[in-house]
Amino acid sequence: MNSVEIISLDGRWTLIQEEKKIKIPATVPGSVFTDLLQNHIIEDPFYGDNESRLSWIYDSPWTFERNFILTGDFLVKNVITLRFLGIDTIAEIFLNDIYIGKTENMFLLYEFNVKKFLRIGKNNLRVVLHSPTKVAKQFYKQSEYKLKNFYYVPGVPFIRKAQYSFGWDIGPKLPDIGIWRSVELIGFNSLRISYIYPTSTVEFNKKPPDIIFNQKIEDKRPLSATLTIEVEVTGNLTVLNPIKYEIETQLIENEKVLLTQKSRLEQSKIILKYVISNPKLWWTNDLGEPHLYKLNVFLRDGIEIIDSSSQNIGIRDLRLIQNPDQYGKSFYFLLNGVPLYAKGANWVPIDTFIPRGKKNNTYQRDLRSFAEIKCNMLRVWGGGIYEEDIFYDLCDELGILVWQDFMFAGSVYPPYEWFFENIKKEIVYNIKRLRSHPSLALWCGNNEIEWYFDFELQNSEIKEEDRELFKEKYIDLFENLIPKLIKEHDSIRSYWPSSPSNGSITQESGFLKSASQEKGTTHYYGVWHYKQPIEKYREKLPRFLSEFGMMSFPSMKTIRAYCPSDQLNINSPVMEYHNPDKKGRNRKVIKYIKNRFKFSDNLDDQVILSQLAQGDGLSYGIRYWRRNRKNYRNMGSLYWQANESYPGVNWGTIDYFGRWKASHYLIKRVFNPIILSIEEKEHYLNIWLINDFKEAKECEISLKFWDTKSNLLYSKVISVKCPACSSKIINSIELDKFEHLSRGIDDKILFYNIKTIISEKIIVHYDFCLLKAPKTYKLIDPLLDFTIVKVVIEKSDLAIVEIDVISEYIAFYVHVKSRNFDFIASDNYFSLEPNKKRRIKLSIFNSKKVHINELKKIIYKEFELNSLYDLNFSF
Numbered sequence: 001m002n003s004v005e006i007i008s009l010d011g012r013w014t015l016i017q018e019e020k021k022i023k024i025p026a027t028v029p030g031s032v033f034t035d036l037l038q039n040h041i042i043e044d045p046f047y048g049d050n051e052s053r054l055s056w057i058y059d060s061p062w063t064f065e066r067n068f069i070l071t072g073d074f075l076v077k078n079v080i081t082l083r084f085l086g087i088d089t090i091a092e093i094f095l096n097d098i099y100i101g102k103t104e105n106m107f108l109l110y111e112f113n114v115k116k117f118l119r120i121g122k123n124n125l126r127v128v129l130h131s132p133t134k135v136a137k138q139f140y141k142q143s144e145y146k147l148k149n150f151y152y153v154p155g156v157p158f159i160r161k162a163q164y165s166f167g168w169d170i171g172p173k174l175p176d177i178g179i180w181r182s183v184e185l186i187g188f189n190s191l192r193i194s195y196i197y198p199t200s201t202v203e204f205n206k207k208p209p210d211i212i213f214n215q216k217i218e219d220k221r222p223l224s225a226t227l228t229i230e231v232e233v234t235g236n237l238t239v240l241n242p243i244k245y246e247i248e249t250q251l252i253e254n255e256k257v258l259l260t261q262k263s264r265l266e267q268s269k270i271i272l273k274y275v276i277s278n279p280k281l282w283w284t285n286d287l288g289e290p291h292l293y294k295l296n297v298f299l300r301d302g303i304e305i306i307d308s309s310s311q312n313i314g315i316r317d318l319r320l321i322q323n324p325d326q327y328g329k330s331f332y333f334l335l336n337g338v339p340l341y342a343k344g345a346n347w348v349p350i351d352t353f354i355p356r357g358k359k360n361n362t363y364q365r366d367l368r369s370f371a372e373i374k375c376n377m378l379r380v381w382g383g384g385i386y387e388e389d390i391f392y393d394l395c396d397e398l399g400i401l402v403w404q405d406f407m408f409a410g411s412v413y414p415p416y417e418w419f420f421e422n423i424k425k426e427i428v429y430n431i432k433r434l435r436s437h438p439s440l441a442l443w444c445g446n447n448e449i450e451w452y453f454d455f456e457l458q459n460s461e462i463k464e465e466d467r468e469l470f471k472e473k474y475i476d477l478f479e480n481l482i483p484k485l486i487k488e489h490d491s492i493r494s495y496w497p498s499s500p501s502n503g504s505i506t507q508e509s510g511f512l513k514s515a516s517q518e519k520g521t522t523h524y525y526g527v528w529h530y531k532q533p534i535e536k537y538r539e540k541l542p543r544f545l546s547e548f549g550m551m552s553f554p555s556m557k558t559i560r561a562y563c564p565s566d567q568l569n570i571n572s573p574v575m576e577y578h579n580p581d582k583k584g585r586n587r588k589v590i591k592y593i594k595n596r597f598k599f600s601d602n603l604d605d606q607v608i609l610s611q612l613a614q615g616d617g618l619s620y621g622i623r624y625w626r627r628n629r630k631n632y633r634n635m636g637s638l639y640w641q642a643n644e645s646y647p648g649v650n651w652g653t654i655d656y657f658g659r660w661k662a663s664h665y666l667i668k669r670v671f672n673p674i675i676l677s678i679e680e681k682e683h684y685l686n687i688w689l690i691n692d693f694k695e696a697k698e699c700e701i702s703l704k705f706w707d708t709k710s711n712l713l714y715s716k717v718i719s720v721k722c723p724a725c726s727s728k729i730i731n732s733i734e735l736d737k738f739e740h741l742s743r744g745i746d747d748k749i750l751f752y753n754i755k756t757i758i759s760e761k762i763i764v765h766y767d768f769c770l771l772k773a774p775k776t777y778k779l780i781d782p783l784l785d786f787t788i789v790k791v792v793i794e795k796s797d798l799a800i801v802e803i804d805v806i807s808e809y810i811a812f813y814v815h816v817k818s819r820n821f822d823f824i825a826s827d828n829y830f831s832l833e834p835n836k837k838r839r840i841k842l843s844i845f846n847s848k849k850v851h852i853n854e855l856k857k858i859i860y861k862e863f864e865l866n867s868l869y870d871l872n873f874s875f
Contacts, residue, residue, distance in 0.1 A: 003663030004192045005074060009183040010127065013066040020060070028634065029086070031178040031353040032062050045352075046647055049577050051172045058175045059134060063128045072120050077187030079235060080115040086181030087127065089501050091162040094126040105160040107407055107426045110431075114185075125183075125775075127218055132161055132175045140769030143414070147460045150410030150452075154198050157411040157460075160422060163383040164349065164409075164645070169581045171646035177215070180355050181388075191235040191245065191265075192307045193299050195432050199492050201283065202317040204337055210377040220337040225279040225315045227251070229272045231297055237268055245301055246274065252294040253280075256841045261479040264805045265299075281315030281336050282438045284376035285399030286673050288324035288696050290314065290438075292396060311519070312396055314438025316601070320494035325632065327504075328518025331402070332635030338694045339725050341629050342401070342636035343622070344377035345370070345653070346547060347391075349384040349645045350497070357645070365658045366643045371398035373668035378402055379546060379638050381411035386430045395439035403546070403638070406430075406482060408446035410455045415473040420481065420593050420722070427485050435490040443486050443495045445478035449822070450498035451514045451523065456652060466556050479504060482576045496521070510517075515607040516542075521636075523547035527617060531588065533595055537621030541634055546624060551581060551589060552614035552663060553607040554647055554655035557822070561657070564649045570606050578648030589649060592617070596773045596873075605871040608662055612813060612829065615653070615663030616774075619670040626670075627688040630727045639667075657822075662815065665828045667768050674699065674754050678769045679729075685771075687731040691722040691755075700755040701730070708747045708777050710809045710834040747777055749810065751833050766838070768831040774812060774868060782832070784865040788816045789839065791852045791859075799855060802840045805865060807832045812868040814838075820862055822846055 015026035015035045024039040036042045036057065043050050074080075082095065089106040091185065095117045103110050122739040136155030140146060149156035153166045153173070167173030186192070203224045231247050245265040245281060248415045251258045280291040292312040299307040319334045333340045350366065351357030370378065375687065380387055395402050406427060412418065434440055449456065453474065457467055471841050483495045497504060503519040513524045522542035526532040528550050537548070559568070559575075565831030567574040570586055579585045592613045593599055593606065600606055618639050628634040644652035653664040669675070673693050679686035691697055698721050705714035720730050750769040755762060770777070790802040805814060815826055826841040842863075850858070 003305065004186065005190040007068075007070075007187075009066065009068060009184040013064050015178075016063040016065060017060055018063075019048065020056075021584075025354075026064060026697055028064065028066075028179045028183060029181050029355040029358070029582060031088075031176050031180065031355050032057060033174065033176060033178075034353050034356045035178075044562075045172075048562070048564055048567070048574050051174060052577075054174065055133075058177060059131050061131055062129045062177055064129070065125065067122055067124050069117060069121060069176045070123055074185075074187050075115075075118060076193065077115070078189045079113065080118060080185060080187045082114045082125075083113045083184050083186055084110045084179065084181070085183070087129070088160060088177070088178050088180045089132055090130040090175055094124075094128070096124055096713070097126075103420055105426055106162060107160055108422075111186075117307060119587070127179060129177050132159060132177065133166075134709060135159060138164075145462065145466070146458065147414060149410060150456075150459070151590050157413050158419070160384050160407075160426060162349065162407070163411070165352070167580075168383060170348055170641065170644070171580050174352050176353055176659060178355065183858045186575065188235060188306070188546065190231045190239045190301065190306070191299060193231065193239075193309050194234040195232040196295070196309055196311065196436060197230040197232070197432070197490075198295060198311075198313045198436055199228045199230075199312070200313075200315040200317075201228075202279070202315065202336065204317075206670075222279050222281055222336070223277075227274040227276060227313075227315065229274075229295065229297070230269060233265065233271045233299060234268070240265060240267065240285055240473075245299070246313075248298040248300060250296040250298075251276075252296060254667035258293075262776050272420045276315070279315045280786060282316040282396075283399060284340065284401055285371055286336060286374045286376050286671075287335065287338060287340070288399075290397065290399030292438075296559070296742055311436060312393070313436065314396060316438055318401075318441060318498075320442060321632075322519075327631075327633055328516070328543070329520075330541060330635070331630045332632055333522060335401075339629075339632065339635065340376065340379040340401075341626060341725075342544070342638060343626075343692075344379070344400070344636075344638045345642035346381050346549075346638055346640045347378045347384075347387070347642050348381055348652075348663060350643060351656075352645050354385065354388075358388060358390070362658070363394060366654060367394045367398060367400070367656065368488075369392070369654050369660065369664070370642060372824075373402060373664065374671045374673060375642075376401060377441065377636070377638060378642060379444075381402050381409070381641070382444070382499075384718050386434070391434075392434060392437040392439060396437055397804075399599055400439060401441040402437070403442050403444060403499075404440060405444045406610065408478075409447055410452065410456065412449070412460055412462065412470050412474070413477070415469055420477070423477075424481065424485070426428060427482060428489060431486060431489045435493070440493065442491055443482070444499050445482055445495070445497040446655070447499055448523065449474070449478075450501050499523070517691075519543055521546045523620055524553055525549070527621075528588070529583065531584075531591065534617040534620045535793070537617070538624045541874075542624070543632075543634060544636035545621075545634070546636070546639045548618075548621060548637075549651045550614045550617045551579075551649050551651050552593060553589065553649055554644070554657075554663060555659045555661070556604055556607055557819070558655050558657050558659060559607065559649050564620055568603055570603060572731060574727055575649075580646065580648065580650070586649060591615075594774060594775075596870075598775045600658040600871055608815070609871055610649075611662035612666075612774075614661070615666030618653075618663065619666045622667075622670045623675065623677040626675065626690050626692075627679070627727045629690065629725070632831070639838075660824055660828075662829045665825070665830075668827075669765075669830075672765050672767075674756060674765060676701070676754065677727075678750065678771070680771060685733045685735070686729045689720065689722050689732070690727045692725060693758075694724050695722055696723050697756045702753050702755075703746050704751045704833065706751065706810050706833060708749070708779055713748065718829045749777075749831065751831065758798065761796060766827070766830065770812070777812070779812065779869045780809055780867055782814075782867055783810060784800065784814060784832075784867060786816075786865055788856050788859060791855055793852065794858070797846055799844045801855075801859060803842065803859075804837050804839050805832065806837045807834065807867070809834050814865065814867045816840065816842065816863055817866060818863045 026035040140155030147157040165175040350362040490692035641651040647656035677688040823844040
């Protein structure tokens with residue numbers, strides 16, 4: 001057989017640490033930490049302060065070893081390579097006791113030609129991994145430049161390893177060691193497929209797609225698309241013969257072959273083209289369907305298929321628009337001719353120990369939680385990793401664009417040629433690996449290096465006479481090398497040098513003066529790090545905000561998983577220890593709770609209040625920035641951060657175990673494609689209607705002002721047609737004209753709903769607006785109650801339950817809670833008008849397989865309704 005054959009070497013290995021006399025079963029892909037935990041040699045690193053006693057692990061060398069059996073049928077292949085898709089990080093590799101090579105980059109695939117070292121029967125593979133901290137210190141001592149990372153760890157910038165693992169304000173210092181991605185043997189006789197690179201250009205009925213200011217967006221439609229497929233092969237290229245080898249491609253939709261094409265293979269790269277009439281385009285989830293076609297590619301030797309590959313592809317036109325305008329220069333993404341307001345967050349690694357998170361289906365769990373709230377963009381942060389294939393596959397499927405940082409963060413990097421050669425391989429490999437995904441929106445050079453460049457030079461004690469060298473090397477890397485490689489390997493995508501950044505470093509932009517409000521991208525942490533109130537958000541109006549954030553506690557169930565019962569106090573040593581933000585720790589969380597809410601002395605209440613403070617603050621800013629999409633003044637809000645890699649006080653709106661915080665529900669409402677935003681003036685309120693849909697929408701809007709005694713003060717229904725991708729004032733309320741409102745709005749709450757038609761269904765979006773801090777409102781017991789309407793048991797561990805929630809009096813932040821059951825609600829932490837019923841769907845997990853009637857009894861017993869009144873807030 002001439003076909004390519006792959007033998008997986010994943011699975012059972014042996015982990016060895018000779019000095020400690022450790023020899024235990026191990027799993028690949030995996031981690032030294034998780035193997036030690038699995039074999040009961042260490043306790044959970046996340047429990048209590050266990051982390052502080054585990055430095056011996058990352059300060060030690062480790063060996064992974066396994067035996068495997070090969071038959072003669074495999075060994076007759078002309079070429080056999082050993083491929084490591086990811087080793088973390090510094091290692092030597094031995095096959096049958098023969099040294100075959102080394103690794104020095106966590107982000108790079110390593111492949112070794114090993115045919116001559118293999119034998120029939122038993123073979124032995126050994127990977128010797130060095131301590132990352134000791135290697136870093138060795139670089140630090142030997143180099144003339146004493147480089148440190150953002151958190152002052154010596155030598156880290158010399159090592160191409162995830163920066164967060166050495167400690168960040170998202171998690172602990174636990175630099176992992178291990179074979180973190182798959183290992184395989186590949187055998188073939190002549191050629192195999194190495195890369196497939198599909199690109200598309202779309203022909204619209206209106207041209208050009210980036211100049212649409214005087215066109216109706218709804219009138220734009222695709223007439224055709226040209227799909228270009230570049231196929232690259234590798235192997236023994238001397239055997240290339242166009243009579244012998246050919247490439248066949250198939251484009252498939254719904255298991256039906258739409259188009260097929262064959263072409264003789266005359267060189268290592270071949271390009272094939274299709275023209276598709278009336279193509280179905282790929283959209284973000286808030287604008288349409290993220291339609292995917294299937295592409296099959298076959299490499300034939302005569303009639304025999306010797307290699308094949310299959311992947312999903314999307315057809316779309318995506319551009320980064322930067323046009324001079326009245327404010328400076330725009331910064332927004334144009335998707336299929338539609339100006340996209342980017343609503344999203346920053347993505348960090350799924351676990352401190354990444355292989356564990358992948359095994360636990362964390363990608364599916366967390367990404368679906370963001371698709372559920374209509375998040376349309378995630379930024380893969382430069383302090384983490386180039387994500388796993390499943391991350392990008394799911395983003396393709398779920399309609400989430402990816403802003404992709406290269407893995408540089410918070411440091412200046414070595415100015416040496418050997419270092420540049422190492423990262424050049426890394427960059428080319430990851431461009432080629434990720435470029436076929438329709439979700440991939442943008443390449444970005446680094447995280448915050450431009451912004452903090454002077455601090456980073458000072459942090460690494462760079463002498464004054466050497467600063468110009470590091471500036472030149474920064475420009476060489478992020479202004480020359482990386483964009484050159486992108487142009488060569490992925491020319492259809494835009495490149496942005498840093499986040500934040502004003503753009504290319506020129507005299508005009510001003511070197512290292514990022515975070516402009518007039519152009520480029522901005523990070524803003526006046527709120528949180530500098531303890532400013534959330535009202536400061538509305539004094540900032542950048543073109544695109546790629547980071548801003550607030551922290552909160554995880555759920556009580558998560559806290560109990562890491563905190564001993566005698567430490568369940570907001571100021572206890574363990575609770576403080578599990579706050580990786582060293583500046584202020586839990587005092588800062590308490591401050592932001594007290595800014596907006598009455599403080600409770602009950603930990604359960606404090607947890608929820610911290611999440612409400614987080615969601616309240618983030619939503620406050622996002623509503624303001626979204627209403628400024630008019631004239632493209634602001635076109636993106638990506639908060640810090642989406643997910644969490646560590647259980648504790650953190651920045652995510654879903655916690656380490658995937659549990660939705662109160663803030664995630666608040667973000668879900670503010671990410672709705674159609675929302676209201678209230679502009680508060682001295683004597684009146686402007687009501688803004690924001691429509692992110694690509695179609696105009698007929699809307700019926702109900703506005704009602706209530707006081708806390710459940711008196712209706714104002715009611716109005718407005719019918720309005722809101723243009724596509726727009727923001728406009730639809731009503732102004734002059735407070736002096738209404739007796740109850742003219743006395744002040746300290747105890748008033750505005751309820752509103754927006755009724756519109758989406759996909760031929762009437763959809764009602766409910767929301768509310770508190771015009772003052774919640775702590776100023778005098779609340780009475782709302783007398784909440786719920787009834788079960790419907791129960792469906794879908795799986796043994798999932799039940800779908802519909803309930804009707806009602807309150808006799810006005811209720812703020814109504815929420816369903818359960819001590820023992822995990823669930824996701826269709827809505828939660830909402831406010832209710834008096835005697836108004838709201839139907840909520842609960843997806844309840846870990847629900848034992850019981851009869852429906854029994855489950856109803858459990859729900860009435862285990863679930864309860866609370867509101868702000870119950871959070872120790874009554875008077």
